[in-house]
Amino acid sequence: MSSITTREVPRGFSFQEYMTCLTGIVWREGLRFLHQRERFVSALVRPLVWLFIFAAGFRQVLGISIIPPYETYILYEVFIAPGLVAMIQLFNGMQSSLSMVYDREMGNMRTLLVSPLPRGFLLFCKLLAGTAVSLLQVYAFLIIAWFWDITPPPIGYLTVLPALILSGLMLGSLGMLISSGIKQLENFAGVMNFVIFPMFFASSALYPLWRVQEGSPYLYYVCQANPFTHAVELIRFALYGQINWISLAVVGACTIVFMVGAIFAYDPSRGLARRGPAGGEG
Amino acid sequence: MTSPAPIAEPLEMPKPDPATVPALSIDGVSHAYGPRRALIDVSFNVQPASFTALLGLNGAGKSTLFSLITRLFGIQTGRVGIFGHDVSRSPGEALRLLGVVFQPRTLDLDLSLTQNLLYHAALHGITRREAAARSAELLARIGLSDRAGSKVRDLSGGQMRRLEIARALLHRPRLLLLDEPTVGLDVKARADIISHVRQLVTEQGIGVLWATHLFDEIMPNDDLVVLHQGKVLAQGPMGRVIAEAGAQDVNTAFMRLTGAQIMPGGGA
Numbered sequence: 101m102s103s104i105t106t107r108e109v110p111r112g113f114s115f116q117e118y119m120t121c122l123t124g125i126v127w128r129e130g131l132r133f134l135h136q137r138e139r140f141v142s143a144l145v146r147p148l149v150w151l152f153i154f155a156a157g158f159r160q161v162l163g164i165s166i167i168p169p170y171e172t173y174i175l176y177e178v179f180i181a182p183g184l185v186a187m188i189q190l191f192n193g194m195q196s197s198l199s200m201v202y203d204r205e206m207g208n209m210r211t212l213l214v215s216p217l218p219r220g221f222l223l224f225c226k227l228l229a230g231t232a233v234s235l236l237q238v239y240a241f242l243i244i245a246w247f248w249d250i251t252p253p254p255i256g257y258l259t260v261l262p263a264l265i266l267s268g269l270m271l272g273s274l275g276m277l278i279s280s281g282i283k284q285l286e287n288f289a290g291v292m293n294f295v296i297f298p299m300f301f302a303s304s305a306l307y308p309l310w311r312v313q314e315g316s317p318y319l320y321y322v323c324q325a326n327p328f329t330h331a332v333e334l335i336r337f338a339l340y341g342q343i344n345w346i347s348l349a350v351v352g353a354c355t356i357v358f359m360v361g362a363i364f365a366y367d368p369s370r371g372l373a374r375r376g377p378a379g380g381e382g
Numbered sequence: 383m384t385s386p387a388p389i390a391e392p393l394e395m396p397k398p399d400p401a402t403v404p405a406l407s408i409d410g411v412s413h414a415y416g417p418r419r420a421l422i423d424v425s426f427n428v429q430p431a432s433f434t435a436l437l438g439l440n441g442a443g444k445s446t447l448f449s450l451i452t453r454l455f456g457i458q459t460g461r462v463g464i465f466g467h468d469v470s471r472s473p474g475e476a477l478r479l480l481g482v483v484f485q486p487r488t489l490d491l492d493l494s495l496t497q498n499l500l501y502h503a504a505l506h507g508i509t510r511r512e513a514a515a516r517s518a519e520l521l522a523r524i525g526l527s528d529r530a531g532s533k534v535r536d537l538s539g540g541q542m543r544r545l546e547i548a549r550a551l552l553h554r555p556r557l558l559l560l561d562e563p564t565v566g567l568d569v570k571a572r573a574d575i576i577s578h579v580r581q582l583v584t585e586q587g588i589g590v591l592w593a594t595h596l597f598d599e600i601m602p603n604d605d606l607v608v609l610h611q612g613k614v615l616a617q618g619p620m621g622r623v624i625a626e627a628g629a630q631d632v633n634t635a636f637m638r639l640t641g642a643q644i645m646p647g648g649g650a
């Protein structure tokens with residue numbers, strides 16, 4: 101019939117192919133982000149509302165003593181800025197997982213998953229892409245915050261970068277892990293209530309933990325066990341050119357656990373397989 | 383290019399004879415969603431440079447089968463091979479040779495035609511320069527060159543489908559799967575797409591598996607696989623399937639095959 105016989109295909113993939121794939125996924129995620137201007141605006145407005153209104157209101161209520169990494173008395177705004185940075189990443193991580201649920205419902209996810217490259221790598225690229233988008237949001241926020249007198253040392257803007265990448269990956273993979281367990285988009289409202297808010301409020305984002313301990317020792321332990329607390333502290337210290345080793349260890353370990361969990365959940369023979377046909381026939 | 387790796391496989395498979403290895407081989411595949419059995423012991427082949435129509439009503443299991451071939455779901459029982467590469471064991475090699483057009487649209491509506499193509503190319507590790515050249519070539523082929531920069535959202539249904547087919551061909555697959563690609567298109571767009579895909583078979587030797595429930599899309603020379611309630615009821619060249627069903631045309635043959643199956647109420 102034809103001259104076509106068994107196809108010879110290269111085994112495995114070259115480094116260049118991996119990098120092409122990675123840049124392609126990040127590029128596409130960036131394009132999509134730029135197209136959704138509302139998303140960018142709301143990603144910026146949310147922390148700014150906290151900064152301009154909430155922090156201003158609370159300034160007199162909460163006195164902040166000198167705690168590391170700060171060397172002087174600081175204003176409440178300065179204290180919550182790293183928490184708000186982490187909040188941006190938390191929302192972004194959950195939002196990209198929301199878009200994965202949406203993509204799965206709409207079928208777009210298939211484009212990604214039928215790529216011949218290893219699925220774990222594809223999901224990792226997706227996480228990196230989401231993190232890259234969160235970096236854009238965070239730096240935009242930090243620039244505006246600078247005019248609001250939140251002025252960490254200039255080197256801090258650089259030293260915070262690795263911390264942001266790690267925390268972005270952690271929160272992104274947490275979102276991905278959660279998204280693998282969500283069947284429908286509607287269930288996502290639950291994620292807001294049961295994940296985002298508890299994580300944010302039971303953390304050191306808005307108040308120093310010694311304050312929490314005075315009020316409720318139990319809540320203090322919850323905050324200590326909350327990975328989000330450690331993301332906040334990692335960012336807080338990094339923004340002042342320091343490393344909080346405990347937070348680094350916790351965030352690093354959680355990133356690995358969540359990421360492995362997410363990749364496991366999206367494995368075709370496990371995660372998605374149990375869930376019946378995705379689109380198409382009923 | 384370095385010397386190509388050996389054609390691989392397989393511990394359990396018989397050694398593939400290069401001349402006869404099918405583009406797609408489905409071998410004893412069953413699949414269940416919990417208690418509901420979607421596919422029951424499905425086996426058939428798609429030959430290179432052939433047009434195989436997978437005929438079945440909605441709910442027959444066509445989309446499940448596509449999800450298994452494309453590795454969206456894990457294979458529970460049986461095996462799927464693409465040019466001899468087992469989808470479960472060496473998905474990378476298998477998926478490189480596979481192009482697919484899913485039933486739901488899977489384009490990024492807010493990105494341009496070219497951007498959609500470049501993204502797909504990147505997912506296959508094709509460098510930007512090469513991808514740009516191939517995209518331009520494919521867009522010219524489907525007559526959408528002048529729309530390259532516009533958003534996909536502004537295309538008509540038929541144009542989107544053509545774009546999806548072009549995208550599926552970007553990495554030069556040897557096997558093309560299409561899941562009811564003409565659903566929702568007008569007569570002209572349908573005819574365009576069918577003739578385009580048939581051209582790929584004759585001119586480029588691509589093996590095509592075309593899932594449909596529309597009988598008029600099938601031609602006398604096609605291979606036919608009739609899927610009903612998760613089982614293959616008949617397969618082979620269209621003429622033979624019709625003759626074996628004792629019918630005059632595909633339509634009657636299909637009704638006879640599936641009707642006969644429903645009456646005894648046998649399980650599934």
